Amino acid sequence: MKRRISVALGCLSLVFALAAGGARASHWQNVPEKDHARANPMAGNPRAVAGGAAIYKGHCSHCHGADAMGNGKKAPSLKTESIRSATDGDLEWFLRQGDLRHGMPSWSSLPQAQRWQLVAYLRSIQQ
Template identity: 65%
Template sequence: MRLRNAVIWLFAFGAMVLAGAASSSRWEHVPSKDHARANPLTGQNEAIEAGRTIYRDHCLQCHKVDGRGDGRKKPSLRSARVSGASDGDIEWFLRQGDLAHGMPSWSNLPEAQRWQLVAYLRSIQ
């Protein structure tokens, strides 16, 4: 009986470790030259406002008002994971998307619009 409990505990612990690794590895695959890219529009009010409009048109339906997410599968964009990512990490991820998990690719947007989105996200974090 005690052995069975230990096995169950080990499985639960292992699953937690794996889940933690999966969520923190979001930016691990970003190529270093993308990771290092800085947002050329950082802090510019016009870019933030443009990003707000693009957000409303393309992102709000899933990530909700002010990027807080739906508390379930659609993550908050104000989390430590996103605010701790580099500008380049986020721009790269917007290009890639993660369709298998419900995040579309935004590679069809002009690059400047992705930087406007990054500027907007920074303004609400």
């Protein structure tokens, strides 16, 4: 009986782990098509990048680190393939939504122009 319970619990954990892994992998799949296709109106603008750097320093660096490499715990690195593969629209959407369950606040309170500045900065640090 005990063995059956442990097998059942093991299967259940595996299902949860797979579901969690799947959710992470499909991070950008939740982005509505309209947002996914949006282009950053400030892409490549050096002033926007400088502004984005200041916003990053003020709001993001104490979790994600000054070098954007994350803190090894909840706040992930922002120099990853996942970020590089996302469109500008995906990133702006995610900043607006946040991920409240996992500790990432929603930045809908920032003006949209500043979210685009932040996206421009995130792009600039990927090289």
